Amino acid sequence: MQTKINQLIDEVQAFVAVDAQALEQFRIRFLGRKGIMNDLFEEFKTIANDQKKAMGQELNKLKTAIQEKLDAAKEVTTKSGDFAALDLTRPSGIALPGARHPLSIVRQEILDIFGRIGFTVADGPEVEDDWHVFSGLNFPPEHPARDMQDTFFIQKADQEKGWIEMLLRTHTSSVQVRQMNKQKPPIRIVMPGRVYRNEAISARAHCQFHQIEGLYIDEHVSFADMKQTLLYFTQAFFGKAEIRLRPSYFPFTEPSAELDVYWGLESEADHRITKGTGWLEILGCGMVDPAVLEAANIDPNKYAGFAFGMGIERIAMLRYQIDDLRMFFENDVRFLEQFRSAI
Ligand code: PHE
Numbered sequence: 001m002q003t004k005i006n007q008l009i010d011e012v013q014a015f016v017a018v019d020a021q022a023l024e025q026f027r028i029r030f031l032g033r034k035g036i037m038n039d040l041f042e043e044f045k046t047i048a049n050d051q052k053k054a055m056g057q058e059l060n061k062l063k064t065a066i067q068e069k070l071d072a073a074k075e076v077t078t079k080s081g082d083f084a085a086l087d088l089t090r091p092s093g094i095a096l097p098g099a100r101h102p103l104s105i106v107r108q109e110i111l112d113i114f115g116r117i118g119f120t121v122a123d124g125p126e127v128e129d130d131w132h133v134f135s136g137l138n139f140p141p142e143h144p145a146r147d148m149q150d151t152f153f154i155q156k157a158d159q160e161k162g163w164i165e166m167l168l169r170t171h172t173s174s175v176q177v178r179q180m181n182k183q184k185p186p187i188r189i190v191m192p193g194r195v196y197r198n199e200a201i202s203a204r205a206h207c208q209f210h211q212i213e214g215l216y217i218d219e220h221v222s223f224a225d226m227k228q229t230l231l232y233f234t235q236a237f238f239g240k241a242e243i244r245l246r247p248s249y250f251p252f253t254e255p256s257a258e259l260d261v262y263w264g265l266e267s268e269a270d271h272r273i274t275k276g277t278g279w280l281e282i283l284g285c286g287m288v289d290p291a292v293l294e295a296a297n298i299d300p301n302k303y304a305g306f307a308f309g310m311g312i313e314r315i316a317m318l319r320y321q322i323d324d325l326r327m328f329f330e331n332d333v334r335f336l337e338q339f340r341s342a343i
Contacts, residue, residue: 001043005058008036012065016087017073030066037063099340103210103328106316107192110212113236114190117229119214122189124175126196127154127166132174137252138291145170152196152207168196172213173252176288176307179215180296185303186218192312203324210312215288217298217305223255223287226306230285234261237315244279253286253307269321280318283310 012030017023030036040059047055100108111121124132134146145151152168175191183189191213199205216229227245235241242262250256260279264270274280285308290300313325320339322328327335 001040001047001055002058005040005055005062009062009065012062012069015069017069018087023070023073027070037066097340099336101328101331101336102316102320102322102339103312105339106319107210107212107312110233110237110310110312110315111190111192113233114214116236117232119188119190119216122175122179122191123193124169124172124178124191126169126194127156128169128174129164129166132177133167133169133171136177136292136295137173138289138295139251143251150197150199152198169193170197171195171309172211173307173309175213176215176252177292177296180217180293180298185298185305186216187305188216188218190214201326203326206313206325206329208329209325211309212312214308215305216307217288217293217303219303221304221306223306226285226287226308229306230259230283230308234259234282238318240264245285246281248284248286250284250286252289252292254289256284256286259283259285259308273318273321282315283308285309 015026017026028035032038037059040062044052044055044059111119115121130146133151134143139145151170154166154168155163156166158164172191172193172195175193179187179189179191193211193213194208195211196208197205199207201207214229216225227243231241231243234243238261240261240263244260244262245257246260248256248258259282261282262278263274263280265274265276265278270278285306288305288307293300293303293305313328316328317323317325
């Protein structure tokens with residue numbers, strides 16, 4: 001009887017309930033009216049009295065083992081309904097580490113590149129007022145960028161003034177204005193952030209995207225400093241050393257320019273993304289307009305500065321050869337997974 005009990009204990013302990021039915025069969029087989037336990041108790045009655053104590057203990061061990069198995073299985077069923085979870089030999093699922101979003105990777109790399117030459121990071125609010133997004137940046141009252149077509153306007157309740165008109169910033173240049181009011185020159189900052197424009201979503205445009213703004217104000221800052229800083233950036237980020245500055249216009253910079261890098265015309269893709277020119281526009285920039293400095297109480301006779309702004313999505317699209325902007329916002333794991341190694 002002793003060996004039989006030992007074998008049964010082993011069997012009970014090895015038992016794995018694959019489903020509720022198997023568990024019920026197990027219970028009936030051991031604890032049912034005609035089950036193994038009852039048989040053993042019958043047999044127990046027939047053994048010699050001096051063996052009863054030891055054998056009784058063995059029987060109790062078996063009973064406890066059965067009960068423990070049943071209790072453990074019940075706990076799992078009530079918790080997860082999954083009996084297979086009891087199979088401790090089953091290989092566990094592989095938990096892959098997460099990946100950073102491509103926009104985060106690119107943003108961080110750009111901030112790091114400017115960090116190496118002394119630019120610190122600053123930020124400002126996404127819900128702004130007209131002054132910080134437009135007026136403080138020398139936008140004339142009738143400038144088309146203020147138009148409803150570009151700007152999302154919102155109403156904000158104010159306890160004293162009632163409803164006041166606010167807007168979602170259309171560019172990170174608003175953070176320039178905030179920082180110029182906050183810090184004294186020298187100012188050397190990069191300002192990443194989300195911006196909003198009232199545009200239909202397509203492969204090339206989105207109503208919400210990201211920019212990085214740069215601002216450098218000090219005595220004797222010149223256009224040549226700006227050019228050299230931006231050349232350093234394009235070299236560090238793209239590994240491209242040929243740039244050109246094309247005249248452009250922004251109300252808050254004078255003179256203003258757009259920066260192109262020479263991308264090359266080696267592959268078919270180069271032809272496609274540069275429209276056959278070999279050149280690619282990367283960012284807008286210029287010398288901070290004296291009117292903007294003055295509006296921020298910085299003496300334009302003493303200080304000068306340059307500013308630049310770039311779209312993170314555009315830079316990321318170039319870096320990873322992605323031709324649909326919507327990819328960044330849909331967050332399809334099959335897309336995001338590909339950046340795991342890019343960390
Ligand atoms: N704010 C401009 C834009 O959104 C970019 C820019 C920033 C241009 C700073 C010049 C200086 O297009």
